[in-house]
Amino acid sequence: MKDQEASYQAQQFATRAGVTVRTLHHYDRLGLLKPSAYTGTGYRLYRESDLARLQQIVTLKYIGFSLQEIKTLLVQNGRDLATALRRQRKIINQKRRHLGMAVQAIEKAELVISSEAPDWEAFKKIIEVINMQNDMEWTRKYYSESATEKLAERATPEVIEQGQNDWAQLIKEVEAAVRDGEDPTSEKSRSLAARWSHLVRQFTGGDPEISAGLKKLYADQSNWPAHFQKPYSDEVEAFICAAAGKK
C-alpha cells in the first residue's frame, strides 16, 4: 500500500536529468513529457520511467532533432527512426562542412589581419572567396539530389581552395593570351583549352549526374543571382571555345 516507487518534484527531477525546471514545464505543455502524476495542488510528480523518457528526449535533441520530430519519433518505434537518422546524419554533415569552411575563412582572415597592417582591402578579397563558397548553396537547385551529395562529400575546404587557385591561374593565363591576340588554333591555345577541360572534369569527377547539373547551371545564366559573376569574361569564354574547336 506504500508508494512502491519514489517520485520527485520538479527541481529534484530536473537536476537529476541535467535540465531546468522551465524545460520540464515546456515539455509538459508540448505534451512531450507529462509527469506521471500531479498532486492535488498541481505540483508535478515524476518517476524513474519519466527519467528514461526524458533522457531519450535529451539524446535525440543532442542528435539535432527538433522537439516536434522527437515527439513523433518517440511514438513510432523503429522503422521511421532509421530513415530519420539517415536524413539527420546528412544534415549534420552538411552543417559540419559549413563550419569547416567558416573556420578556414576565419583563419585566412586572421592571417591577413595579423601579418600586414589591418588591411580592409585584403579582408574584402577573403570575403569574396568565402562568398563564392557560399554560392555553392544556390547552385544546388540545378543538381540532382545524388549529385549534390557526391559534390558535398568531395567539397572539403582544401579541395575548394585548390580548385579556385587552379581556375584563377588558368583564367589569368587565358586572359593574357587573349590580350596578346594569340591564335586560338595555336599549340599554346590548345594546351590552355586542354587544361580548361581538365579542370572541368576534375570538378565533375567524371560523374554524369554532376556534368548534367553543371550544364543546366550554365545554360541558365540569365537566372543567376547576378551577384555571382562568372569568373571569366565573355572573350575568355569565346577564346576557349574556339581553341577547343567547339562552335
Place this chain on the structure above:
Amino acid sequence: MKDQEASYQAQQFATRAGVTVRTLHHYDRLGLLKPSAYTGTGYRLYRESDLARLQQIVTLKYIGFSLQEIKTLLVQNGRDLATALRRQRKIINQKRRHLGMAVQAIEKAELVISSEAPDWEAFKKIIEVINMQNDMEWTRKYYSESATEKLAERATPEVIEQGQNDWAQLIKEVEAAVRDGEDPTSEKSRSLAARWSHLVRQFTGGDPEISAGLKKLYADQSNWPAHFQKPYSDEVEAFICAAAGKK
C-alpha cells in the same frame, strides 16, 4: 547633373546580393544597412557602396557573428576584429566537435538498428554513452581556459570512446577484485592501481593545468549535476586508494 551612379530598388538590389527584400527591411530597421537614399514616396534606393557593405555583412554572418556583433564590428576597424575572430573560431570549432560526436552517435545508432532487431534497449545504451559525452560540457567550469582548449583538441570521438572502454574494463576488474576480497597490497592490486593512474595520466596528458582542473572537479563532488554518476562505487575508489598507497 545626372545621377553619376546607378541606384537600385529593393528587389533588384536584394537579388544582386543574394538576399531577400525582407532582409533589407530588417537590416534597415536595425540600422545595420541604411539605403543611401529614399525616394519621396519612401522607396529604398541602394548603390554600389551599399552592396559592398551588404557583402561584408553577409560574410560576417557566414562566419557566425550575430547581427548585433556585426554592427559593432563594422564600426570598430581592425583591433577588435582580431579578438572577435579568435573567439569566433573557438566557438565554431566547439560546435564542429559537437556535430562530430553527434554523427558518431547516429552512426552507432544506425548500426544497432539495422543489424539487430530495432532494439530499443541497445539504443538506450548508446544514448547513455552520448550523454556522457555531453557531460563534458558542465565540467568545463572547473578547467582553466587553456586547459579546456587542450582537452577539446584531443577529444575526438574515437579517443573518447576508447577512453570509456578502457575505464569500463578496468572498473569491472576492480569491482571483481573488491568482490573477491583481494588484498589491496597484493601484486595484482598494485597492478590495477598502476593501470588506474595510467588512465588518469592519459586523460590529463601530463598537463598540469588539466590535472588541476580534474582535481577541482573531483573535490567538488557535492555540486555535481547528480544525474552524473561517478562511474565507480565508493568501494572501488577506496580500494584503489589503498592499493596506490594513498590515505
Place this chain on the structure above:
DNA sequence: GCTTGCGCCTGACGTTACGTCAGAGTTTAG
C-alpha cells in the same frame, strides 16, 4: 495560529533573423 522562507505554479513577454501575410500606396506598360 502566524509568519518566514523556499519551492511550485501559471501566464506573459524576450530572444534571433528573418518569413509570411494583410492592407494600402506607387510605378509602369499597354
Place this chain on the structure above:
DNA sequence: CTAAACTCTGACGTAACGTCAGGCGCAAGC
C-alpha cells in the same frame, strides 16, 4: 486609365526555452 508588378509599413509566427511577476503550498520556528 487600368492592370500588373513592385513597394511600403506594421504585426504576428517560428524554436526552445530564459526570465520575470504575481500568487499558492508547505514545513518550521515564534
